[in-house]
Amino acid sequence: MKRFAAVVAYDGTDFFGFQVQPNQRTVQGVIEDALFKIHKQEVRTDAAGRTDTGVHGYGQVVAFNSSLDRxxxxxxxxALNANLPADVYVRKVHEVGKDFSPRFHAKRRIYHYYILNTPEPDLFKRRYTWWFPYQLDIEKMRQGAKFLIGEHDFAAFRTGKDDRTTIRTITSIRILRLKKDVILFRVEGISFLRRMVRNIVGALVRVGTESLSPETVKLILESKDRSKLPSSAPPQGLVLYKVLFNEFET
Structure with missing residues (x-):
């Protein structure tokens, strides 16, 4: 019995999130369908993260056992790419130890969020960016982001039911203007709560429009109250970009 870890990219637009759900098309579901065709039996998978409906992946890591030792x-x-649909692609596969867990062995996770900051929308980028036509002050957004770096209780930045601890560590938030029309938020941390990155981006964008001061981000964080948070950023701009492990390079 071998155990493999696959680095998977996917366009999340036409998926009902990553995790398998009854009667819904999910990324995990189509991967397990492909594994069934290869192995002629059910093969269960474990992943480094669960992305929501419409969220994309570039460096998602999925592990599974294989009885095909050859x-x-x-x-x-x-074999996987030959059996996967066009909106999912396996970039790499590594053979790993029997006890490897993409969820628990991950050292850091990196998310990218893309904003199309132009007066008019671009229909060819609408699946992968949040079109935001208003002026954004990048320096003020960076000032607000500084309050989120480190270990904090991110209860105010959680959406929905999540029984896990709300204590999380963010190691880095970088906000960059790519060319003239795209703003990139690069958020790096050990692990994240449900919709946490989108909530962070939503708050920082309000800082960028000067609807909130940078210091308000600190007050929202300290409140631990989700109702204090502005609206979440939409899903299509978010990408699970990379997951870092000691075992291999993704």
Missing amino acids: LSAETMKD
């Missing part, structure tokens, strides 16, 4: 990591990659 298959190398490269052959497994080819």
Whole structure:
């Protein structure tokens, strides 16, 4: 029995999130369908994160056991891609130890969020960016982001039911203007609560429009009250960009 870890990219637009759900098209579901075709039996998968409906992946990591000992990591990659739909692609496959868990062995997770900051929308970018036509002050957004760095109780930045601890560590938030029309939020941390990155972006955008002061981000964080938070950023701009492990390079 071998255990593999696949680095998976996907366009999340036409998926009902990552995690398997009854009677819904999900990323995990189509991966497990592909594994069934390869193995002629059910193969369960574990993932580094659960992305919501409409959220994309570039460096999602999915682990599974395989009874096909003759298959190398490269052959497994080819077999998966031959059986996956056009909106999912396996970028790499690594053979890993029997106890490898993409969720618990992950050292850091990096999310990218893209805003199209132009007066008019671009229909060819609408699936992968949040079109925001108003002026944004990047320096003020960076000032607000500084209050979120480190270990904090992020209860105010959680959406929905989540029984896990709300104590989380963000190691870095970078806000960059790419060319003239796209703003990138790069958020790096150990782990995240449900919709936490989108809530962070939503708050910082309000700072960028001067609807909130940078210091208000600190007050929202300290309140631990979700009702104090502005609206969440929409899903289509978010990408699970990379997950870092000691075991291999993604």
